[in-house]
Amino acid sequence: MASTIIDVAKRAGVSIATVSGVLNGSRYVSPELRERVLAAVRELDYTVNQVARSLQARSTRMIGMLVPDISDPFHANVVRIVETALKTAGYTLLLGNLRDRPEEQARYLHILRAQQVDGILIYMVPGCEEELRKLVESWKPVVLMGRAPTTFQADLVATDHVTGTRLAIEHLMSRGHRRIGIIPGPEPQPFSRSRIHGWRQALAGSGLPADDHYISYGDYTIEGGALAASHLLDLREPPTAILAGNFHEVVGVLRVLRQRRIKRPDQVEVMSSHDSEVLDAFDPPVSSVDQPVRELGTNATELLLRRIRQPGRPPEQILLQPRLKIRSFPASPLNIGAAAEA
Amino acid sequence: MASTIIDVAKRAGVSIATVSGVLNGSRYVSPELRERVLAAVRELDYTVNQVARSLQARSTRMIGMLVPDISDPFHANVVRIVETALKTAGYTLLLGNLRDRPEEQARYLHILRAQQVDGILIYMVPGCEEELRKLVESWKPVVLMGRAPTTFQADLVATDHVTGTRLAIEHLMSRGHRRIGIIPGPEPQPFSRSRIHGWRQALAGSGLPADDHYISYGDYTIEGGALAASHLLDLREPPTAILAGNFHEVVGVLRVLRQRRIKRPDQVEVMSSHDSEVLDAFDPPVSSVDQPVRELGTNATELLLRRIRQPGRPPEQILLQPRLKIRSFPASPLNIGAAAEA
DNA sequence: CTGTTAGCGCATTCAC
DNA sequence: GTGAATGCGCTAACAG
Numbered sequence: 001m002a003s004t005i006i007d008v009a010k011r012a013g014v015s016i017a018t019v020s021g022v023l024n025g026s027r028y029v030s031p032e033l034r035e036r037v038l039a040a041v042r043e044l045d046y047t048v049n050q051v052a053r054s055l056q057a058r059s060t061r062m063i064g065m066l067v068p069d070i071s072d073p074f075h076a077n078v079v080r081i082v083e084t085a086l087k088t089a090g091y092t093l094l095l096g097n098l099r100d101r102p103e104e105q106a107r108y109l110h111i112l113r114a115q116q117v118d119g120i121l122i123y124m125v126p127g128c129e130e131e132l133r134k135l136v137e138s139w140k141p142v143v144l145m146g147r148a149p150t151t152f153q154a155d156l157v158a159t160d161h162v163t164g165t166r167l168a169i170e171h172l173m174s175r176g177h178r179r180i181g182i183i184p185g186p187e188p189q190p191f192s193r194s195r196i197h198g199w200r201q202a203l204a205g206s207g208l209p210a211d212d213h214y215i216s217y218g219d220y221t222i223e224g225g226a227l228a229a230s231h232l233l234d235l236r237e238p239p240t241a242i243l244a245g246n247f248h249e250v251v252g253v254l255r256v257l258r259q260r261r262i263k264r265p266d267q268v269e270v271m272s273s274h275d276s277e278v279l280d281a282f283d284p285p286v287s288s289v290d291q292p293v294r295e296l297g298t299n300a301t302e303l304l305l306r307r308i309r310q311p312g313r314p315p316e317q318i319l320l321q322p323r324l325k326i327r328s329f330p331a332s333p334l335n336i337g338a339a340a341e342a
Numbered sequence: 343m344a345s346t347i348i349d350v351a352k353r354a355g356v357s358i359a360t361v362s363g364v365l366n367g368s369r370y371v372s373p374e375l376r377e378r379v380l381a382a383v384r385e386l387d388y389t390v391n392q393v394a395r396s397l398q399a400r401s402t403r404m405i406g407m408l409v410p411d412i413s414d415p416f417h418a419n420v421v422r423i424v425e426t427a428l429k430t431a432g433y434t435l436l437l438g439n440l441r442d443r444p445e446e447q448a449r450y451l452h453i454l455r456a457q458q459v460d461g462i463l464i465y466m467v468p469g470c471e472e473e474l475r476k477l478v479e480s481w482k483p484v485v486l487m488g489r490a491p492t493t494f495q496a497d498l499v500a501t502d503h504v505t506g507t508r509l510a511i512e513h514l515m516s517r518g519h520r521r522i523g524i525i526p527g528p529e530p531q532p533f534s535r536s537r538i539h540g541w542r543q544a545l546a547g548s549g550l551p552a553d554d555h556y557i558s559y560g561d562y563t564i565e566g567g568a569l570a571a572s573h574l575l576d577l578r579e580p581p582t583a584i585l586a587g588n589f590h591e592v593v594g595v596l597r598v599l600r601q602r603r604i605k606r607p608d609q610v611e612v613m614s615s616h617d618s619e620v621l622d623a624f625d626p627p628v629s630s631v632d633q634p635v636r637e638l639g640t641n642a643t644e645l646l647l648r649r650i651r652q653p654g655r656p657p658e659q660i661l662l663q664p665r666l667k668i669r670s671f672p673a674s675p676l677n678i679g680a681a682a683e684a
Numbered sequence: 685c686t687g688t689t690a691g692c693g694c695a696t697t698c699a700c
Numbered sequence: 701g702t703g704a705a706t707g708c709g710c711t712a713a714c715a716g
Contacts, residue, residue, distance in 0.1 A: 002480075004709055015687045020711060027712095028685065045476065050456040051396045052709035056692050060393060062457075071422050076413040083412075083439050092453055095437040097425050111434055114392040115404075134387070138344075222619055254623035277564055281596035282624035346693055357703045362695055369696095370701065394693030398708050688715075697706075 003044040012040040023048060054116065063091045063304065064112035066105065066122040069220065070097045073247055074274045074291065075123065078145070081297025082121060089305055091118065100220065102128035109135060119304045121145060126189040139311055143304040145296060147191045148317075155307055156317045157300040161191070161273075164289040164322035165198025165243065166205075168271050171287060171324055172241045173206050177269065181232040181239035183218040183225060183249055192217065195245070195273070214239055218249050225252025233260065233268075241269040247276050250286060275325050285327035292320045345386040354382040365390060396458065405646065406454035408438045408447065408464040411562065415589055416616045416633065417465065420487070423639025424463060431647055433460070442562060444470035451477060461646045463487060468531040481653055485646040487638060489533045490659075497649055498659045499642040503533070503615075506631040506664035507540025507585065508547075510613050513629065513666055514583040515548050519611065523574040523581035525560040525567060525591055534559065537587070537615070556581055560591050567594025575602065575610075583611040589618050592628060617667050627669035634662045 005023075009016045014033055021027030022037040029037070040046070054060040063086055067075040083093045094117060096108040102125055109131045112120055119141035124132070126147065133152045136142050143155040165182070172180050182199045185192035196215060203210045213235055216228035225244055229252060232239055244250040250272045257264050264270065264284040272279070272288040279286045299318050307313065347365075351358045356375055363369030364379040371379070382388070396402040405428055409417040425435045436459060438450040444467055451473045454462055461483035464474065468489065475494045478484050485497040507524070514522050524541045527534035538557060545552045555577055558570035567586055571594060574581055586592040592614045599606050606612065606626040614621070614630040621628045641660050649655065 005711095006709080016710080017687060017689095017712085018685095021686090024711080030685070033686085045480070047452065047455050049397075049458060049709055051393055051402060051458045052692090053711075054393045054692095055391075055397050055694090055708090056710050056712085058692070070412070070425075071415060071418040073413060073415065073418075076415075076418050080413050080439055080441075084441075092457070093437065095435065097422055099422075099426075110389065113389050115434070116391060116393045138387070251620055251623040258623065278593055278620060278624075281593040281600065282620075283626070284624075347695095348693080358694080359696080359703060360701090363702090366695080372701065375702085391693050394708090395695075396708095397692090397710090398694050398696085400708070686716085688713105690711105690713085692710090694708090695706105698704090700701105700703080 002049070003046050004049070005046075007044055008037065008040045008046050011044060012036040058116075059118055060116050061091050062094050062115065062117045064094045064096065064108075064115070064117040064120045066096045066098055066108050066112075066120070068098050068100050068123055068125050070095070072220065072274075073276055073278075074293065077293045078123070078297050081294055082301050085298050085301040089301075098125045100125055102126070106131045113140070119143070119308050121300055121304055123147065124149065126186065126191060141304060141307040141311065143300050143307065145300050147189075150190055153315045155303045155315050157296055157303060157320065158318070159291050159296065159320050159322050161194040161322075162198040162201065164273065164291075165195040166202045167198075167322075167324050168243050168273070168287075168289050169199050169202035170205070171326065172243070172269065172271060173202065173208070175241075175269065177239075177241040178208060179211075179214065179237060179239040179241075181214045181216060181229075181242040183216050183228040183232075183242065183245045183253070185217065185245050186219050187217045199243070218245050218252075220246050220248055222248045222252040222255070225249030226256045227252070229253040229256040233257075233262070238268075240267070241271065243271045244273060246274045247272060247278075254284075254286075279325075279327060287324065287326045289322045290325040291322050295320050344391075345388050346391065347388075349386055350379065350382045350388050353386060354378040400458075401460055402458050403433050404436050404457065404459045405433045406436045406438065406450075406457070406459040406462045408440055408450050408454075408462070410440050410442050410465055410467050412437070412439045414562065414616075415618055415620075416635065419635045420465070420639050423636055424643050427640050427643035431643075440465075440467045442467055444468070448473045455482070461485070461650050463642055463646055465489065466491065468528065468533060483646060483649040483653065485642050485649065487642050492532055495657045497645045497657050499638055499645060499662065500660070501633050501638070501662050501664050503536040503664075504540040504543065506615065506633075507537040508544045509540075509664075509666050510585050510615070510629075510631050511541050511544035512547070513668065514585070514611065514613060515544065515550070517583075517611065519581075519583040520550060521553075521556065521579060521581040521583075523556045523558060523571075523584040525558050525570040525574075525584065525587045525595070527559065527587050528561050529559045541585075560587050560594075562588050562590055564590045564594040564597070567591030568598045569594070571595040571598040575599075575604070580610075582609070583613065585613045586615060588616045589614060589620075596626075596628075621669060629666065629668045631664045632667040633664050637662050 005016050005019050009019045022029050022034050098104045105125045105128050121143050123145045124147045129149050129151050136154045184195035200210045216231045218224040218228040244253050270286050275288040275290040347358050347361050351361045363371050364376050440446045447467045463485050465487045466489045471491050471493050478496045526537035542552045558573045560566040560570040586595050604610050612628050617630040617632040
């Protein structure tokens with residue numbers, strides 16, 4: 001059994017109030033007593049019981065964070081940033097992996113509530129806003145990341161996916177592509193709509209038709225990306241370029257291209273909606289929409305801490321702008337084929 | 343303020359003992375009262391306060407997990423597996439990212455102890471075993487992953503890195519390489535020694551000299567991998583093959599090769615100590631030592647749950663065998679150069 | 685300056 | 701079958 005504050009008090013021959021005072025610096029204690037307390041702490045290898053402290057303080061100093069998929073490097077990086085920012089503020093992170101499942105999201109929100117976390121950062125999975133709305137409306141500090149809810153208002157930090165996608169498609173067009181496929185995300189999701197919207201905008205800007213056949217939904221997994229790519233490639237007039245929804249989907253798309261012995265990037269060029277340093281090392285070159293991961297993480301954390309301090313303030317939405325990361329092609333211009341098609 | 347069990351009791355016109363009984367199924371309650379309680383719970387949107395429950399139960403149903411780097415896909419995957427396995431057993435995961443820093447490890451172990459987690463899974467960072475040893479010796483359920491401690495005994499699930507490395511080097515030799523560089527991990531670490539040992543074993547088996555110049559330490563980051571590779575390539579007789587310590591280091595090595603316009607894999611072949619599905623999609627082909635991630639995660643979880651149930655049982659060590667994942671080269675045998683060197 | 689006491693929300697003895 | 705009372709370990713208000 002771990003020793004308690006009472007054990008320390010007994011051993012030091014003082015009251016528990018004195019021990020507590022020393023430990024928290026919340027009360028003046030004479031140097032002599034203070035030393036005796038610290039000695040007892042050391043001898044007993046005492047550590048404060050945060051559970052008891054949390055109960056009495058009505059605050060756990062813990063923040064819950066929910067992400068769709070921790071093995072997606074994009075999410076992993078956001079978590080890493082947030083975790084560091086939170087540490088500075090004296091909070092501990094309780095992480096939940098939603099595995100892209102709405103049920104998991106409901107389950108975790110329930111757990112976080114029961115655990116009495118002081119705040120929640122969530123990269124929403126579409127399909128189950130109800131639980132979350134209840135939480136927000138009951139004054140629980142919640143900051144949404146990436147995806148906006150449709151049924152209520154809340155603090156939000158997101159990337160402008162319309163612009164990001166538009167820029168990507170425009171870039172592909174500037175490289176001569178005219179048939180451009182897109183894997184926006186799962187079907188019924190407003191988030192996917194933004195990307196489709198950006199895709200349409202770009203095409204319209206060049207007077208190209210926006211053929212819905214070139215939209216193939218994915219689920220952010222390698223398999224999903226592969227499947228979506230297969231659909232696109234099976235079209236009568238397959239696209240010469242594909243914009244994948246995240247890094248996993250890029251892997252899936254490239255795998256299919258390899259299996260079909262389609263030359264990359266000559267015959268089909270691939271772009272990614274998430275950047276990764278991996279793309280700097282391997283072939284083929286894959287340009288990307290570079291999400292401002294660091295800003296996402298730090299802004300979300302700051303927003304949350306601010307809301308914890310002032311629960312009444314009006315909700316704030318921060319929209320961050322992504323930038324293209326263009327990866328140039330090998331010295332020998334293999335891309336003549338695509339360019340000639342323009 | 344969230345409602346408490348007292349609010350529910352008042353509203354249902356019963357005692358708190360009855361409410362508790364209904365909520366936990368720990369006591370017979372007449373159907374009529376039971377229904378009244380459940381109705382009150384619903385109306386108040388009541389959720390049990392886990393903090394209070396944990397205090398009284400002396401158990402939080404939380405497991406702490408510490409990993410060196412959450413953005414390393416290998417660790418991210420282990421976390422994902424563990425998190426799923428733990429959920430089945432009714433535990434929640436408290437995650438800590440050590441960022442490869444011993445100080446962070448000490449800090450987190452302290453936090454986990456204070457938070458009264460029921461158990462700890464840790465992928466140790468070298469350099470600070472003291473804190474951990476104290477925990478293990480004070481009967482706290484701890485399972486170590488990946489890396490074995492030197493100063494004490496504990497439950498452990500690890501991969502056989504000696505064998506893994508030996509197999510990798512042997513594979514490279516079978517492909518004709520005679521000068522094989524290795525990036526084992528940070529310098530003073532026993533973990534790195536295993537890999538160096540495997541490297542030596544393989545070379546000795548073929549009667550090749552083991553020149554220490556071909557050992558270049560890394561720190562598991564992209565930058566570290568790039569730096570280590572630069573050192574190797576600056577040698578008078580640079581290696582024709584390099585085994586990197588994890589996926590990040592592979593990225594760093596390949597980046598350097600690209601910068602130096604060294605042909606991959608013709609002039610220098612790269613292997614990885616961690617597999618990744620990414621390697622199936624990109625060029626150049628990179629064979630790897632495939633760590634049994636799933637087994638690592640599930641075994642560690644089972645070991646921990648068993649220790650929680652029987653704190654007194656003798657420590658158990660599970661050593662898992664990695665397997666090679668060979669990636670074949672493009673149809674046109676570009677690798678003649680390397681093979682000819684044999 | 686320091687000790688005593690109440691209560692955070694809950695589960696769990698006891699009595700009835 | 702159900703209710704009242706105790707204590708988990710801690711902090712903070714109140715005495716002295």
